[in-house]
Amino acid sequence: MADGAEVALAVITQPPVIEEQEGGDGGGGSVRDAGGGLTDAQMEVLERCLHALRQAQNDSHTLAALLLITRLCPASKLDKPTLRRIFEAVGLNLPARLLVTAVKGNDNSGLPPQELLSLGTALLAALSTDPDMACHPQLLTTIPLLLGILANGPVTWGKPETQDQRQGGGVGPSSGGKVQSEEGSDTEEGQSSKQNADDGSDANRPSASLEGSPSSKLDEAVASDCYQVLTAVCALSRGPDQLLSRGAITALCQAVEHNQTFSRERGLALLGLLLSGKTKDKVWSKNPAELLTLLVRLSKDFCQATGQTQLDMCAQLAHFLPPVGVSVGSEELKGAVVRVWGALRPILQAKLTPRQIGPILVLGACLLDLCGWEPVGPPKFCCLLVNRACVEVRMGLEEPPGNELSPELQHTLTGCYRIMEAAIEQACCVGVSPTTEPPQSSIPSISLQQSRQILGVLEEAFSALMYHLQQVDPSRYGDPFIFATFRSLCSWLAEETSCLKEEVTGLLPFLVDYSRSHLQGESPEQGLSDWMTEVSPREEGGAWTGREALRYLLPALCHLSAEEGPRKVLLTLDTPALLVDFLSRCWTALKGKSGVASTRDPSMETACSALLNFTVTEPERVRKDRCFRTLEALLSEALPVLVHKPRLLVLAANYCTLGLMIGRLKAAPAGSVEAGQKRLFSAALRFLRSALDSGSSPGPVKVSPGWEESWDEAAELWRLCLQALGGCVRAQPWVATLVREEGWLKHTLATLSQCSALPDQHTQQALEEALCAMADQCPVCKKEIGDVMRTDEGALTRMRNLKKSVGVK
Structure with a gap:
């Protein structure tokens, strides 16, 4: 039985040694002579052995069949389908039972626990070379046993005296369970050396001893087989999760701590994969x-x-x-x-x-x-x-x-x-x-x-x-290294656009085209998704969306769109349309999330800032470019929703500003007002009036609680909105009627009449400009403002230009 256990491993683990030992045996000549195939005689014997494996009544019969296969059919001559047939005939029950018996130390097994362990781990190692078997539930159930062996060493093996007998004064053939030649232990030593060379290990590395254990030295062959199984499982798509759920981290850390066999070579490597x-x-x-x-x-x-x-x-x-x-x-x-x-x-x-x-x-x-x-x-x-x-x-x-x-x-x-x-x-x-x-x-x-x-x-x-990016062909846009180079350059441009200005402007066609290609899905994504997950340390993970490239470029676009030279280049590259497309995709993703998941996305705000630069500096482009009509439709859909999301207040302020700045450039409609336009302005008015809160007591007006946390970022946008609102009233008189209908004018006048002053001079100027526009364009508004100013002593009395507009001294 013991001899059968030793030789049975040959078909699974060490074919080169078998070749040297077998020579011309087996009826088919050596491997070299046979040219790597089986003779007819060998195939006949193999089929009989496979039949014997399938019909085996007990483990002794199974091991005997394996013994015949190793003697007559060297493993190097067996192709993958044949090996799989052998593995399927042996099954996973046998190695699993061998492991359990070895760990429990059953004296009635007929083999020493160490040999059972060696045989069981070797069979599992061989089975794991087939991915289909590596993911088999029966094999996965052995993972905790394998991890325990690696972590603790042979702590359950036999009695001290039996252990000493097996050790024989050192790590040798009787402790390893690997193929042992009939001539002695030279073969074992050669195999151990080969194993060490393959693993990059040091055979003389000391092992830490465990308290209460007769010997914590784990046989190299067993350790190697255990790591082979775990590494094969780790290579599966769900392999890391399978290992983690079975305590791999704790066990492998313990193996390293105890300096177990191969823990520094293969244990750390496996931990590195899991980490x-x-x-x-x-x-x-x-x-x-x-x-x-x-x-x-x-x-x-x-x-x-x-x-x-x-x-x-x-x-x-x-x-x-x-x-x-x-x-x-x-x-x-x-x-x-x-x-x-x-x-x-x-x-x-x-x-x-x-x-x-x-x-x-x-x-x-x-x-x-x-x-x-x-x-x-x-x-x-x-x-x-x-x-x-x-x-x-x-x-x-x-x-x-x-x-x-x-x-x-x-x-x-x-x-x-x-x-x-x-x-x-x-x-x-x-x-x-x-x-x-x-x-x-x-x-x-x-x-x-x-x-x-x-x-x-x-x-x-x-x-x-x-210089390097200038040479990049569009066929390489999916290369993760190009993305890393692009991202790094964007981090520089986010802070510094004054240096190398000509070179930066010259590179804009590549930067914009690269971002557009990824946003619109024209380049491969899988490699970049893997890179974002495994290499990029600053990313939070998640699937590649295609928006990542433009996210990194946005701060630079915000700076460059404010400068005339680069802005002209950006316009020739149809950059506004790219930004609108980005906002549309981001909004689609954002509105699909639950309320809790609606977290702030600074890149959307930066895209709004760049679009605002184009809106302020290129009014003719805004009037003619169809992408701005698309943008208006997006704003009219999104702003009414954002008004009710406090965590997205800064984004709402950006959307409101963009909508009103575009609105001031439009002429009054010839017929009825579009529903989308009216919805956008109604949401903007509700949003604007929520910023200030006069409270119940007299004194300076305060920023409302909902705006207080974001006021530093939103205040300037709010003031810009008020200035743009005045421009909209002058360009489209119907807006003044909406201002009254939505209650913005009444609320604002009541707030100003109850407070003694506004938060700052800039806020007062912005409000005064909007109120003056309404007084100039709408007689009803002028009368309402004048009536309040004549009877009130609040902050309205400080607005001198407004007094002139309504005729109040």
Whole structure:
């Protein structure tokens, strides 16, 4: 039985050794002679063995059939369908039962627990190579057992004396359960060496002992098979969730903590897979303590490592940092980050090859995303970090057109972009105003001269980005690296559009076309969706919508649409229509959410600001361009809804402003007023009158409670709305009638008569301008305003221009 268990593994796990042992046996010659196929005689034996496997009455019969297969049909000669037939005949019941028996330590099994465990894990490892079997429910039920083995070692195996017998003074063939040649243990040692080479492991790595356990040394073959199963499951579409729901994080962290076999090589690699992509946030939120302990340990190991080992650990360590936005709130985390930066400083100051510096800069980018500039170190080193990132970008992107960038270089440059993005705000804000507080993420104690140096190297690097993007063909719009480059440039343009103005203006056709292509679904999306999930640290995840590219460009468009030269280029590119399309798609997505999910979207407000720039500066374009008619229809649908959503008050203020600014440019209708127009103005009037609250007692008027929180952002828009309302009354006299019907005039006059003053002079001027327009265009309005002013001593009496309009002294 024991011999059968040992040899049965050969068909599953170690075909090369079988080839060397079998030579010309098996009736079909060696593998080399047979050319990788089975002879007729071998096929006949195989069919009989498969029949025996299917008809086996007990495990001994099953193992005997497997033994025959290994002797006569080397595994390397079996194609995938044949292997699958063997696996299906063996089934998942056998390896699962072997595991349970081994873990429970049943003395009546006929085999030592260690051999049962070795056989069971080897069969499962082989079965897991087929994705259909890797996702089989029976195989998934063995995951907790496998994780327990990896975490705790052979803590349930036999009695101490039996354990000593099996160990035989070290890790050898009797403890491994792998194929053992009849000549002795040389084959086992060779296989162990091969396994070590495949796994990149160190056979002499010490193992931590567990209290109460006779020996916590886990056999390398068993450990390797366990990790093979778990890794195969992890590769499935729902694999990570299957592992997480069965306690993989706790078990793997424990395996690393106890320094179990292969835990540092394959255990950390598997943890890295679980801590990447969509599952990272969920894993950290559910296992913060264990993952933080693991990170602290790895950070200490990183600081103690030297040379190439330390450089190799950079890429590994980046996987184990918590995601941006997940609050760990621990001094331990801060201490770990400070330690890692302390170890990185001398490395970055040394001479490094491009291959060496890449993982260091990527790790630095991850640390910056997580904790900002404060723990990085002195300002001089911060400047060095930015400089090295910018140099790498210039070297990588300033290549002749047509040169392909390797995936490794693209990964490095993406990390450099994030360092540059972290430096942009710092470089642009220092020295603007001595009284301005530096941003929280700013470089501590940086001087104005150092800030200017950073701004200089950033300008050179972003010039390289623009050069690279100029060469991009539309066929590459779906490339995640192009999106990363585009996004980084947009972060620069959001803060700085005065530098490199000609280059920026020249690149506008690409920037707009790239954004339009993604918005309208003309480019592939899957690669970008994966990148947003797995690479981009600042994103909140979720499916790719196509709106992301334009979101990043919007702040730059807001700045550039206010400047005459770039604005003319933007108009030739039909940018207003692009912005209207964006708003329409965003509104469709927003109104489909529940009330709780109706959160503020700043990008919609920025798009409104850019459209407002076009509306103010290009009145003829607004009158003729059909996209502005589409925009009016959107505003008339959305504003009545937004009026009742306090969390979206700033967006409502933007929509109201846009609607009234467009309305002032229109001529009075020849016939009846369109229903959409009337609905838009009615909603605007209701919205405007809700801003001020006179209260029950005399004194200055107050901002209403619903507006108070957003007043700093909405006040200027509210005043602009009032000025535009006056323009609408002058252009379209019917609006004055609506002002009275909606009660805006009555409410405003009552508020002003009850208060002694308005919040500020600008608010008074805006209200006065609107009231003057109504008095000038509508005799009924003029009479109502005059009657109140003659009998009231409130804030109305301070409006001198209004007094002239209504004839009150």
